Amino acid sequence: AEALKKVRLEMGADAMILSTSDTVNGVEIVAITPQDLAKLSSGGSGSGGRPRDLDPEVEIAPSFAQPAKLSAARNIPKPSTFATADPSNNAGFKRVEFPRISSSSANISSGDSFKPAFFESSQRIPASEAKFVGEESEETPVAPKSLNGSHRNGAAEASPNPKTIAELANSPRVEKLLSEIGEVKNLLQSRVAGNFWGNLQQEKAHLTEVIKHLLNTGFSPQLCADITRQLPETSDLPTLLQHVRDQIKGMIKTVDAFATFDKGGVFAFIGPTGVGKTTTVAKIAARCVLRYGRNQVTLLTTDTYRIGAQEQLKVFAKILGLTVTSLRDGEDLSTKLKELSGRKIVLLDTAGVSQRDTLMLEQSKTLQDGSQNASRILVMSSTTDLRTQEEVIKLHNQAAQKNGAGKIDAAVITKIDEAAHVAPVVDSIIRHDMPLLFISNGQRVPEDLSLPDLDYLSHRAVQARAFSEDLSYSDDQIPAIFSNNLGDWIKTS
Numbered sequence: 018a019e020a021l022k023k024v025r026l027e028m029g030a031d032a033m034i035l036s037t038s039d040t041v042n043g044v045e046i047v048a049i050t051p052q053d054l055a056k057l058s059s060g061g062s063g064s065g066g067r068p069r070d071l072d073p074e075v076e077i078a079p080s081f082a083q084p085a086k087l088s089a090a091r092n093i094p095k096p097s098t099f100a101t102a103d104p105s106n107n108a109g110f111k112r113v114e115f116p117r118i119s120s121s122s123a124n125i126s127s128g129d130s131f132k133p134a135f136f137e138s139s140q141r142i143p144a145s146e147a148k149f150v151g152e153e154s155e156e157t158p159v160a161p162k163s164l165n166g167s168h169r170n171g172a173a174e175a176s177p178n179p180k181t182i183a184e185l186a187n188s189p190r191v192e193k194l195l196s197e198i199g200e201v202k203n204l205l206q207s208r209v210a211g212n213f214w215g216n217l218q219q220e221k222a223h224l225t226e227v228i229k230h231l232l233n234t235g236f237s238p239q240l241c242a243d244i245t246r247q248l249p250e251t252s253d254l255p256t257l258l259q260h261v262r263d264q265i266k267g268m269i270k271t272v273d274a275f276a277t278f279d280k281g282g283v284f285a286f287i288g289p290t291g292v293g294k295t296t297t298v299a300k301i302a303a304r305c306v307l308r309y310g311r312n313q314v315t316l317l318t319t320d321t322y323r324i325g326a327q328e329q330l331k332v333f334a335k336i337l338g339l340t341v342t343s344l345r346d347g348e349d350l351s352t353k354l355k356e357l358s359g360r361k362i363v364l365l366d367t368a369g370v371s372q373r374d375t376l377m378l379e380q381s382k383t384l385q386d387g388s389q390n391a392s393r394i395l396v397m398s399s400t401t402d403l404r405t406q407e408e409v410i411k412l413h414n415q416a417a418q419k420n421g422a423g424k425i426d427a428a429v430i431t432k433i434d435e436a437a438h439v440a441p442v443v444d445s446i447i448r449h450d451m452p453l454l455f456i457s458n459g460q461r462v463p464e465d466l467s468l469p470d471l472d473y474l475s476h477r478a479v480q481a482r483a484f485s486e487d488l489s490y491s492d493d494q495i496p497a498i499f500s501n502n503l504g505d506w507i508k509t510s
Contacts, residue, residue, distance in 0.1 A: 020044050033205055054202065223252040227261065232490050234479060235440035237403060240448060258479060265443065266475040272427050272452040274468060277392075278305060281361040283354065286429070288367075288396035289409055293431040295320070296460060297396055298366045299333035303463035305362045306337050313361040316341045317353065320368040330366055333462060365391065392426040393417060394454060397445070399436035406445040414449075427454040433477070434458040434465075443478040 020043075024032055028048055035047045224245060231241045244264050248257055278284075284301075286294045298316070305314045316334050318341060334341045344350045350365075357363055395413060397406065414424050428451045430442055446453060456474070459465030 020046055024048050033202065034208075035205060054198075223254060223257065224248065226254055227257050229490065230258070230481065231261070231440075231479070234481065235403060235438040236444050236478075237448065240444050262475040262479050265447070265478055266471045268447045269443065269469070269471055269474060270446075270450065270452040271469045271471070272454050274454055277427075277454070278308070278362060283363040283365060283391040284394055285365040285367060285391045286394050286396055287413060287425075292396045292398040292401075293457065294396045295330055295333075295366050296462065297429055297431060297455070297457060297466070298364050299330065299337075300457065300463040300466040301455070302333070302339065302364055303337055304466070305364070306339070309361055311338045314339060315357050315360045315363050316366070317344055317350070317363060318342070318366040319344045319350075320366060395425045395428045395451070397428055397430055397442050398432045399430055399439045399442050400432050401441065403441035403444060406441055410445060410449050410451070425451055427452050429453075429455045429457065431457040437482055438478075439474065440478045443474055 020037075021034070024034070024046055028050055031051050032048045033051065033054065035049055037047075038045050227248065228241055228245055231244065232238070236244075244261055247264060248260055251257060286298055288294050302314055302316060314337075316330060316339050318330055320330075331341050342353055344353060354363065393413075395410070397409070401409070410425070417424065428446050430439075430446075430453065433439055433456055436442075445451075453469045455466055456469055457466050
């Protein structure tokens with residue numbers, strides 16, 4: 018773990034470990050940065066790119082099928098496929114040798130730059146004399162043609178064909194190569210993550226128990242890393258979990274509901290199908306009627322798709338003594354809002370559609386065209402899994418920004434009474450920095466709506482549930498979960 022820390026300090030938190038080996042002086046680790054790996058993926062010999070140290074006087078091959086021939090004045094053997102004109106440009110590989118960690122020694126001894134075993138010094142070509150090497154270097158030399166315009170015909174022939182480059186970039190061979198590089202990257206990350214998890218279990222067993230607990234409750238690997246990085250040095254698990262609750266409590270942002278509605282305005286409730294938007298609108302409408310009077314509250318809906326949707330809202334409105342107006346488009350919304358300019362509170366219930374449906378984009382445009390000052394409140398169900406929550410938030414934010422609006426203004430969490438774990442929805446609002454307006458824990462109108470109770474939310478988020486072992490992550494599975502966030506995890510050790 019100490020050696021991995023030193024690799025991170027020298028090469029950055031996202032450096033990937035390629036190999037490790039024991040040496041006489043300690044541990045030798047070969048690592049590469051993601052930027053250099055990207056160069057390997059996109060800057061290979063078959064990508065059509067120009068070599069970095071290409072001499073301006075070198076003739077560029079007119080096609081990849083017939084490479085240019087080396088001048089007879091320099092009869093140099095054909096270099097290895099992986100040999101480069103300048104070893105220092107060799108994709109940024111770096112070998113760092115670490116001494117064995119002991120209580121009396123923690124220094125790093127750096128070795129030479131990484132040199133592949135197949136690279137011989139006799140095969141180096143000075144950067145100032147670099148030339149393309151053809152298959153038949155002993156044949157009649159081709160006179161080099163300058164690129165400065167003295168041989169325009171030769172320069173024209175030497176220019177690579179853009180179509181050829183595009184075809185090569187999209188060729189099955191290139192795609193296969195990139196796929197294999199990705200597989201190697203995943204394999205390396207998995208191996209390093211496994212070693213890191215094993216070391217962490219030996220050195221900080223209490224920390225691994227907290228990590229496993231948080232992952233099993235539904236938190237994302239990224240937030241788990243952020244939380245465990247700030248835990249105190251103690252082996253008492255209950256104490257650590259209390260610190261986790263305190264951290265989560267401090268991470269959740271809230272918005273003052275009274276101050277928000279006292280200002281008045283248009284409040285549009287958005288979200289996917291079945292999260293409880295209509296019921297939430299009815300609960301908030303009831304509270305607003307009690308606080309401001311029915312003459313200051315009005316209900317609008319754009320839900321013309323779902324059978325019975327308007328009737329459900331009309332039933333609630335009738336009980337409260339309100340009317341419901343259906344809207345078709347942004348122009349209809351704009352006209353109606355002008356008529357209702359004297360009302361303090363306008364609550365807009367939107368249709369529940371999939372976040373991937375184009376209707377969601379149309380609804381977002383309708384809302385922006387009708388009222389640019391409307392507050393967008395995302396209704397989120399506690400029963401939705403973490404990945405779906407992530408997709409819903411991202412796509413709704415993208416739709417709003419595409420139509421010229423800002424980000425989501427606030428969130429309402431519903432169905433807390435139905436969810437086995439509330440960690441996914443709590444994790445989502447924390448990572449996306451969304452303030453929480455209300456929480457809903459039942460179907461009763463208006464009783465089952467309350468202001469955010471952070472003590473309750475943090476307790477429910479960390480609370481363990483007694484399920485079958487088949488539904489819990491084991492020690493063997495956890496490294497695969499956080500392998501993509503390895504840089505964040507190394508910071509915790």
